[in-house]
Amino acid sequence: MTRQVLITGGAGFVGSSLGLGLAQLYPDWKIIALDNLKRRGSELNIPRLKQAGIEFVHGDVRNAEDLEASALPVDLILECSAEPSVLAGYTSPGYVLQTNLIGTINCLELARQTQADFIFLSTSRVYPIAYLNQLNYTETDTRFQLSEQQNLPGVSAFGISEQFPLDLPRSLYGSTKLASELIINEYGDAYGLRTLINRCGVLTGPWQMGKVDQGVFALWVANHYFQKSLKYIGYGGTGKQVRDFLHVADLLDLIDIQIANLEQFKGQ
Numbered sequence: 001m002t003r004q005v006l007i008t009g010g011a012g013f014v015g016s017s018l019g020l021g022l023a024q025l026y027p028d029w030k031i032i033a034l035d036n037l038k039r040r041g042s043e044l045n046i047p048r049l050k051q052a053g054i055e056f057v058h059g060d061v062r063n064a065e066d067l068e069a070s071a072l073p074v075d076l077i078l079e080c081s082a083e084p085s086v087l088a089g090y091t092s093p094g095y096v097l098q099t100n101l102i103g104t105i106n107c108l109e110l111a112r113q114t115q116a117d118f119i120f121l122s123t124s125r126v127y128p129i130a131y132l133n134q135l136n137y138t139e140t141d142t143r144f145q146l147s148e149q150q151n152l153p154g155v156s157a158f159g160i161s162e163q164f165p166l167d168l169p170r171s172l173y174g175s176t177k178l179a180s181e182l183i184i185n186e187y188g189d190a191y192g193l194r195t196l197i198n199r200c201g202v203l204t205g206p207w208q209m210g211k212v213d214q215g216v217f218a219l220w221v222a223n224h225y226f227q228k229s230l231k232y233i234g235y236g237g238t239g240k241q242v243r244d245f246l247h248v249a250d251l252l253d254l255i256d257i258q259i260a261n262l263e264q265f266k267g268q
């Protein structure tokens with residue numbers, strides 16, 4: 001089926017990677033990338049998008065009119081726009097709330113009006129920090145290792161699952177994402193939309209514009225390349241904390257499967 005896809009945050013790392021990947025997989029799809037270019041470096045993706053036949057729209061998810069004017073008709077929205085830095089919540093809460101929550105609601109409104117499918121990029125940051133700090137772990141030479149024995153649901157030596165409790169604070173960034181998740185579920189239920197939420201951990205891959213508070217793997221590679229030092233924040237600065245990194249090409253594979261099977265996965 002030929003699809004008309006709107007990717008919000010479409011010049012960002014994830015949005016552009018998904019757009020370029022889908023354009024290659026499905027040359028007959030019409031793909032629009034909407035972005036306000038808030039993230040430094042996103043502008044470098046515009047020529048790449050255009051070369052792949054993706055239409056770039058300079059727009060802002062905080063303005064419903066930008067979305068309505070740019071995107072009709074659309075039958076699939078990939079909501080990849082965000083202020084994705086956890087630290088931004090402490091310095092510019094207004095922007096985080098307006099983009100990550102109101103922006104998502106504006107995108108949902110477009111989905112409601114067009115009956116478009118809706119796939120959302122959420123985050124592992126929805127999980128409360130105080131609970132994460134209660135986890136049992138052992139310290140080995142190179143890493144902190146989660147113990148099999150835990151006092152909370154949704155955690156094992158393999159990591160955190162969706163059954164992990166959600167009822168304590170988590171950062172403003174995580175809260176805007178969790179609030180978006182709740183409203184997405186409501187829109188799915190109330191308006192019969194096919195919606196899907198991905199709680200991503202750390203994503204990485206080519207063309208990520210890494211900075212201290214977001215895109216840390218790309219930042220490390222760049223620091224190494226430019227012979228700068230590597231620094232670790234938190235947990236004593238030893239760098240033993242363990243995170244999974246998901247390559248953006250693997251995320252594309254996942255999203256591709258989800259788009260093809262939305263009837264089966266909707267609401268999850």
Ligand SMILES: NC(=O)c1ccc[n+]([C@@H]2O[C@H](COP(=O)([O-])OP(=O)(O)OC[C@H]3O[C@@H](n4cnc5c(N)ncnc54)[C@H](O)[C@@H]3O)[C@@H](O)[C@H]2O)c1
Pocket residue numbers: 008009010011012013014015034035036037038039042059060061062079080081082083084099103121122123124199200201202203204209215
């Ligand atoms: N990269 C990760 O490790 C990671 C992990 C978990 C979740 N996520 C989520 O994935 C999504 C994409 O993240 P990313 O890594 O590509 O970040 P990114 O900063 O590279 O991309 C986000 C894009 O959104 C744009 N944007 C910001 N405010 C906007 C607004 N008001 N209107 C329109 N566009 C706006 C930015 O200019 C940027 O191009 C985000 O929702 C993020 O929360 C990312």
